[in-house]
Amino acid sequence: SSSKHLKDLADDANALDFETQCLRKPKAIRVAFIPIFGDGHWSLLVYRNEKNKLPEFLHFNSYLNSTRANHTQCARTALINLLYVFRENDPDMVISKESYKLVVKNCPQQNNGNDCGVFVCMYAYILSSRLAKYERDSRASSIHKLVKRISTMSVTPPNEASDQLSFSEKNKSKDRKKPEDYMWKVKDKDGLPPDDMREYIQKVIFHASASRAPSASL
Numbered sequence: 001s002s003s004k005h006l007k008d009l010a011d012d013a014n015a016l017d018f019e020t021q022c023l024r025k026p027k028a029i030r031v032a033f034i035p036i037f038g039d040g041h042w043s044l045l046v047y048r049n050e051k052n053k054l055p056e057f058l059h060f061n062s063y064l065n066s067t068r069a070n071h072t073q074c075a076r077t078a079l080i081n082l083l084y085v086f087r088e089n090d091p092d093m094v095i096s097k098e099s100y101k102l103v104v105k106n107c108p109q110q111n112n113g114n115d116c117g118v119f120v121c122m123y124a125y126i127l128s129s130r131l132a133k134y135e136r137d138s139r140a141s142s143i144h145k146l147v148k149r150i151s152t153m154s155v156t157p158p159n160e161a162s163d164q165l166s167f168s169e170k171n172k173s174k175d176r177k178k179p180e181d182y183m184w185k186v187k188d189k190d191g192l193p194p195d196d197m198r199e200y201i202q203k204v205i206f207h208a209s210a211s212r213a214p215s216a217s218l
Contacts, residue, residue, distance in 0.1 A: 027090070031131060033124050034082065038074025042116040044123045045075050047082070056101045060186065062110040062119035072104055107186040125200075126186055 032047040046058040059075040079100060087093040110119055 033128065034078065035120050035124075036075060036078040038077070039070045041071055041074075042120045043071055043075065044120045045078055046127065047079075054101050055099070056103060059102060059104045060107045060120075060123040061104065062107065062116055062123075064104075064106075064109060072102075075104075076102060105186070123186055 027049070029047065029049055031049075034045040034047060036043055036045050041061075041063055043062065044060040046060065048056045048058065050056075057075070057079045059072065061071050061075075063071065079102065080095065083093070083095045083100065087095060093099075107123060108119065110116060
């Protein structure tokens with residue numbers, strides 16, 4: 001059976017609220033991982049929204065062969081549907097080719113016709129783990145910089161009274177580099193082999209199932 005697009009749910013307010021409750025405030029979303037299915041194939045769309053930058057959709061497709069154009073079109077359709085959902089909460093939002101950027105990423109490729117779902121999980125696992133580490137490192141770096149800045153304060157000696165504090169200004173631009181290029185790349189060396197990824201997914205599902213209370217039998 002054909003699945004409904006998000007935009008097609010607009011007539012059913014209850015369904016729309018249920019399906020998109022985590023996407024109601026588009027301007028507050030920084031990153032969203034969106035598995036998409038089209039033309040018999042799973043791929044991953046990553047939504048990035050950085051301040052003062054055009055929203056960006058990164059498409060990770062494990063089957064960049066002759067059907068690439070079809071899969072890219074599925075990704076474009078999915079992101080346009082998502083933009084319509086975003087506009088539900090922002091009526092002034094303009095939807096056009098100039099309102100977003102779609103980037104097809106080079107990434108590890110499957111060598112059979114069955115592993116697309118496993119690769120989607122692998123991409124999401126690698127990127128989300130890297131993003132979490134980057135966030136932790138950024139917070140630690142901010143605290144470190146603050147401590148370093150405080151420790152390098154020099155107060156004017158008492159006999160030269162002044163209410164001015166001087167700060168060390170060494171290497172001002174050194175910490176401004178952000179590893180954006182590295183952050184959103186998935187290379188072959190990053191990827192888990194499909195068999196290992198399957199085993200990992202099975203463990204996650206098992207632990208999630210085991211943590212649930214047993215349901216009443218019918």
